[in-house]
Amino acid sequence: MEEKKNLLTYAGLKKLEEELHDxxxxxxxxxxxxxxxxxxxxxxxxxxxxxAAKDEQRDIEARIEEIEKILKNAEVVxxxxxxxxxxxxxxxxxxxxxxxxxxxxxxxxxxxxANSLEGKISNESPVGKALMGAHTGDIVEVELxxxxxxxxxxxxxxxx
Numbered sequence: 044m045e046e047k048k049n050l051l052t053y054a055g056l057k058k059l060e061e062e063l064h065d066x067x068x069x070x071x072x073x074x075x076x077x078x079x080x081x082x083x084x085x086x087x088x089x090x091x092x093x094x095a096a097k098d099e100q101r102d103i104e105a106r107i108e109e110i111e112k113i114l115k116n117a118e119v120v121x122x123x124x125x126x127x128x129x130x131x132x133x134x135x136x137x138x139x140x141x142x143x144x145x146x147x148x149x150x151x152x153x154x155x156x157a158n159s160l161e162g163k164i165s166n167e168s169p170v171g172k173a174l175m176g177a178h179t180g181d182i183v184e185v186e187l188x189x190x191x192x193x194x195x196x197x198x199x200x201x202x203x
Contacts, residue, residue, distance in 0.1 A: 048118040050132050050153030050166065056119050059155075063110045066103055074100045113155050120153075127199050130174045132166050135201065138174070138194040146197060151175070170194075 051059070074096055081093035120133040130136055135150045150163045151174065157165035164171045170192070173185040177196050185192040 047116065049113050049116050049155050051113075051117050051119050051156060052133055052152055053119055053121070055152060055156040056114075056117060059110050059114060059117075063107065063114070066107050066110070070103050071100075074103060127201065128178060130177045130196065130199055132175075133201070134199050136174065136196060137198040137200075138196055141193040141195070149174070 077096035078093065078100065081087075081090055081096050084090055084092065087093050120131075127134070130151060132151050132153060135148060137146055137148050139146050148162055149170075150161075151166055151171055152163045154165040154167045157163055157168065166172070166175055169185050169187055173183045174194070174196070177183050179196050179199055181196045183194050183196065185194070
C-alpha cells in the first residue's frame with residue numbers, strides 16, 4: 044500500500060527541517076551528555092537521572108523518525124502557484140460564520156501542519172474538506188456532531 048502524501052506549505056517544510064536539524068545536532072548531544080553524567084554517578088539500577096535521560100533520548104529518536112517519515116512523503120504546495128479562484132491547500136480564506144455572526148480567517152494546510160490555535164486547519168478536517176474547492180461567495184455547510192455549521196466564503200488569498 045502506498046503511503047499517504049503529507050501536504051506541506053513551504054513554511055511548514057522549513058519548520059520541520061529546522062526542528063529535525065536541531066534534534067540531530069543539538070538535542071542528541073545534550074542528552075548524550077546527560078546520560079554520560081548519570082553513568083558517572085555509579086549504580087544505574089536506582090539512578091533517576093539516567094532513566095530520565097534515556098527516556099528523553101528515546102523521545103528525541105522517535106520524533107526524528109517521525110519527522111523523517113513526514114519529509115520522505117512530503118508534497119510541498121507552492122503558494123505562488125495556488126489557484127485563487129477556489130480554495131485549496133496553501134490558501135488563506137476569510138469566511139463568515141453564520142452561527143456566531145462573525146468573520147474568521149483560516150489557513151488551509153496539510154494535516155501535519157494543522158494548529159487550530161494559529162487558525163491553521165487541515166484539508167482533511169470536516170471544515171477543511173467542506174471548504175476545499177469552494178469559490179468566493181459560496182456558502183458551505185459542514186456537518187459536525189454539534190450540528191450543521193454554515194460559512195460564506197468572503198475572500199481567498201495566498202497564505203503569506
